[in-house]
Amino acid sequence: MSSDELLNDKWLKKLDRQSQVILDRVVFNRKTFGEVFDRQTLLLLGKLISDKIINQIDFPISTGKEANIFRGTTPENEFVAIKIFRTSTMTFKHIAAYIEGDPRFSYGYKNRRGIIEEWAKKEYKNLDLLQKAKVRAPAPIKCVHNVLLMEYIGTASKPAPMLKDVHLKDPQKIFDEIMTFMARMYKEKLVHADLSAFNILMFRQKPYIIDVGQAVLIDHPSSFEFLKRDIHNITYYFKKYDIESDEQAIFEKLVNKKK
DSSP: OOHHHHHHHHHHHHHHHHHHHHHHHSOOOHHHHHHHSOHHHHHHHHHHHHTTSOOEEEEEEEEOSSEEEEEEEOTTSOEEEEEEEOSSSOOHHHHHHHHTTOGGGOSOOSSHHHHHHHHHHHHHHHHHHHHHTTOOOOOEEEEETTEEEEEOOBOSSSBOOBGGGOOOSSHHHHHHHHHHHHHHHHHTTEEOSSOSTTSEEEETTEEEEOOOTTOEETTSTTHHHHHHHHHHHHHHHHGGGTOOOOHHHHHHHHHHHHO
């Protein structure tokens, strides 16, 4: 056995142990687990361990349509979020509307894995745009094929909850801040395209925008439609706090600000 094979074997054994720990800690369907941790993804995670970017995978944070998110720990004992895009079950019908018309996806792909890896890169780039726009969101750390590392939002004991699961002490302040974030994103020529109480985390009474893989540039032919939907989702949610808003006025203000 070559030194590379021995090293790969060492990675896989370490990851196998962590996989069992994750399975033991949470109720996690074994079939789904296998769909997330295919051999190529395991090798990528092993490379991240070998390169001392992460030290271990702690536990699952969330499961979505396209990806699973885990908390990880670095060799410096700092927490990171590890988003693994599933290469075997990702729904292309769902993502097609966000890809078609985006100039970043104009050159085509040879296979399923290729488009998923580009989707992961897209989220990395969008998170970077949010940082530049001074929108509170997880900072991107590294993207390797279908694995995205980013800042972990939460405490040592648990991740930050979604907006939908939190009772706000000052809802008007949070609403105004989310509207400010939407304006800053649009100024950077970006529309979230799936903004809702499910895609905003609350940590220390502050909102964090997440899940920006589907975010599109304003050049996308459906960007206005997506922006209007984002506005509707947020304004509708905050009605539970008796905050009434004019959706059309908000839309016109955002678009005219850019102009």
